[in-house]
Amino acid sequence: MLYRYKKSFKKVAMGLLSLTTKNKSVSHLSETIEVYEKNTQKQLYFWKEGENITGLAGVEIGDHDFSILHLSVNPSYPVEETGMKIVEELRLLMRGKEMILSRDAALYLGKIRHMAEDIMPYREEKEIS
Incomplete structure (x- = not known):
C-alpha cells in the first residue's frame, strides 16, 4: 500500500533512492x-508490505498528468511484482491523469520486467537528479 513520505523516514528514502540513481553520495541523495520536501x-x-517499507516512488504532479521521476524496490522483495503494484496504485491515486516516466524510471521498469530499454516510453525532460 502507498503511504506519503514522512521526514522521520528520510534515511530509508535515501537508501531506496540510492538503488536507482547513479550518484549515490549522501549529499546528493539528501x-x-x-x-521533494x-x-x-x-x-x-513509500510502498509498504505489512510493516516493512519495500519501495519508493517519486512523483511530479501536474494538472493533466503525473510523472514518475524515481521508482525503486528493495531487492529482498519480489521486485517486478512490487514495482508494478506501485505503478498501478499511483495510477489509481492520480485518477485518470496521463502517466509519464522519467528516463531513469523507464529504465528501471524495463529492467525489472526484463524488457528492452526502448519498449518503455519516457520523456527526457522529466529528470530530477
Whole structure:
C-alpha cells in the first residue's frame, strides 16, 4: 500500500533512492529528498508490505498528468511484482491523469520486467537528479 513520505523516514528514502540513481553520495541523495520536501508539485511515496517499507516512488504532479521521476524496490522483495503494484496504485491515486516516466524510471521498469530499454516510453525532460 502507498503511504506519503514522512521526514522521520528520510534515511530509508535515501537508501531506496540510492538503488536507482547513479550518484549515490549522501549529499546528493539528501538534496534530492529535499527537492521533494520543498516542492508541493513533487511527492514521495513509500510502498509498504505489512510493516516493512519495500519501495519508493517519486512523483511530479501536474494538472493533466503525473510523472514518475524515481521508482525503486528493495531487492529482498519480489521486485517486478512490487514495482508494478506501485505503478498501478499511483495510477489509481492520480485518477485518470496521463502517466509519464522519467528516463531513469523507464529504465528501471524495463529492467525489472526484463524488457528492452526502448519498449518503455519516457520523456527526457522529466529528470530530477
